[in-house]
Amino acid sequence: MDKSCAITRLIHPEKQVPQKFGSVQPAVYRASTVFFESTQAMRNRSWQDDYDYSYGLHGTPTTYALADRIAALEGGEYCILAPSGLSAINLVNFTFLQQGDEVWLPDNIYGPNKDLIRQLKTQFGIDYFLYDPLDASSFTPSAKAKLIWLEAAGSVTLEFPDLVGLVEKAQAANVLTVLDNTWGAGLAFCPFDFSAEHLSVDISVHALTKYPSGGADVLMGSIVTRQRNLHLAVLRTHTLQGIGVGGDDAERIIRSLPSIQLRYAQQDSNARQLAAWLSQQDCFAQVLHPALPDAKGHAFWQQVCGESNRAAGLVSVLFKPEFSLQQVDAFCDALRLFKLGYSWGGPMSLVMPYQLEHMRQPGHHYEGLLVRFCIGLEAIDDLVADLQQALQKI
Ligand SMILES: Cc1ncc(COP(=O)(O)O)c(C=O)c1O
Structure with a gap:
């Protein structure tokens, strides 16, 4: 290899750094080609x-x-x-x-x-x-x-x-x-x-x-x-x-x-506090969260999750039927901390209005329009204040 050109030595380096190296994170390997030993x-x-x-x-x-x-x-x-x-x-x-x-x-x-x-x-x-x-x-x-x-x-x-x-x-x-x-x-x-x-x-x-x-x-x-x-x-x-x-x-x-367990637990706790607060507001016909005693499937949640007592940080509300689509959209648009977006599990709280008639079979009638909140890691008081100011606007 002594006589090889610099460009070849760049592609086939003479020295190989020792592979034995301890760190918390594993190395990132990027490869299409993978070598075989023989x-x-x-x-x-x-x-x-x-x-x-x-x-x-x-x-x-x-x-x-x-x-x-x-x-x-x-x-x-x-x-x-x-x-x-x-x-x-x-x-x-x-x-x-x-x-x-x-x-x-x-x-x-x-x-x-x-x-x-x-x-x-x-x-x-x-x-x-x-x-x-x-x-x-x-x-x-x-x-x-x-x-x-x-x-x-x-x-x-x-x-x-x-x-x-x-x-x-x-x-x-x-x-x-x-x-x-x-x-x-x-x-x-x-x-x-x-x-x-x-x-x-x-x-x-x-x-x-x-x-x-x-x-x-x-x-x-x-x-x-x-x-x-x-x-x-x-x-x-x-x-x-x-x-x-x-x-x-x-x-x-x-x-x-x-950190998944810590994040999940915090978002779960935030969501349950918000679910309790939302349940006290006049404009909602129903608050949907499986840990609420009157939730559909609450007993099934207890049967399977009772031991962990865990739930994801998602909570939905059904607005009372007198609230129009425009009002519900205006509520979502008025939120400042809750961003309009689909993919949950991140640090930021999200909101999304849904049209339910496509979602469940006939026979499951939901009164009013549904809004889902995905709860992030913000301080709960700030999230409540944000919901409060947006509700006041409608
Ligand atoms: C319950 C559920 N399953 C699967 C997916 C799909 O995941 P991805 O967005 O990575 O395709 C989502 C995404 O929103 C989801 O909410």
């Missing part, structure tokens, strides 16, 4: 290896480190990362649903998942049915039922489902149970061990965009399971579809994870 190592590798160092898309030490931490957070065994929560949802649907299958969705499901399933119905003839998450008897799978989506709690109307009843019924019917666990974040309850009977869902999907990121500045999703066959099925689709995440984004989430 042709034998290259030929012996398999996409099924737990740490498949073969191509940047499949994973790097940074992304595998994050995947291991998310599996630990949720009490699972295996984790696959996707570029967004919705992409993780898509991976599950695409892996397990085939033409002629039937999929069951809660009628308060995260909207884009329902839109995606509608698309699958049109393109691939996959049938979908809605069930009432508060009533397990509304879930009536036929022999063609393949998968049931669960959401605890629904992310806008915040009903906590009969998770125990639904999972028991799905298991009896041999239907795959998939939970969108973004609300619980692995902190409110363990999706793989959530009742006195140690019930478990088969797969937990998590929008890491929310609490694990914590900064409202990274998009990512995860698919966690305890069953290797399910993990490998999703991994195959992941590999075939060319899905991967960048090392910088993974490192940002790794950095936020040690």
Whole structure:
């Protein structure tokens, strides 16, 4: 190498710094090309290896480190990362649903998942049915039922489902149970061990965009399971579809994870204080938060989250019917600390008005217009003052 040109030595440096280095944060690896030690190592590798160092898309030490931490957070065994929560949802649907299958969705499901399933119905003839998450008897799978989506709690109307009843019924019917666990974040309850009977869902999907990121500045999703066959099925689709995440984004989430429990607890406490304050205001017909004793699904929340006594920092209100759309919009626009935005789990409080008629099945009549608050980490007195001044304006 002595005689090689400077440009070659820049690309193939003579000295290698020692790799042994201890620090709190792991290194960020960025790679498309990944080296093999030998042709034998290259030929012996398999996409099924737990740490498949073969191509940047499949994973790097940074992304595998994050995947291991998310599996630990949720009490699972295996984790696959996707570029967004919705992409993780898509991976599950695409892996397990085939033409002629039937999929069951809660009628308060995260909207884009329902839109995606509608698309699958049109393109691939996959049938979908809605069930009432508060009533397990509304879930009536036929022999063609393949998968049931669960959401605890629904992310806008915040009903906590009969998770125990639904999972028991799905298991009896041999239907795959998939939970969108973004609300619980692995902190409110363990999706793989959530009742006195140690019930478990088969797969937990998590929008890491929310609490694990914590900064409202990274998009990512995860698919966690305890069953290797399910993990490998999703991994195959992941590999075939060319899905991967960048090392910088993974490192940002790794950095936020040690504080997730503190942030979740603070936002939970802030949300409950605000829910109590909102309940005393005349203009609201109802305040929606699963820990409120009169909330829909409160008993189911207690059954599953009673031990942790945790809930995410989301609270919704239903304005009394006399408030018009213009008034509700004016209220949202008048808020100064609460910003108009969708993606929760960050430090800043958010507000969003929703039109409910598209969201739940007929029979679930909601009086008035709904506004969802995602509570951040600001001082609670300042948030109350902000709500007060905005309410005065309408
Ligand atoms: C309950 C729930 N699941 C999944 C997602 C999708 O996450 P992402 O924004 O990372 O695609 C969201 C995002 O708002 C969500 O609220």
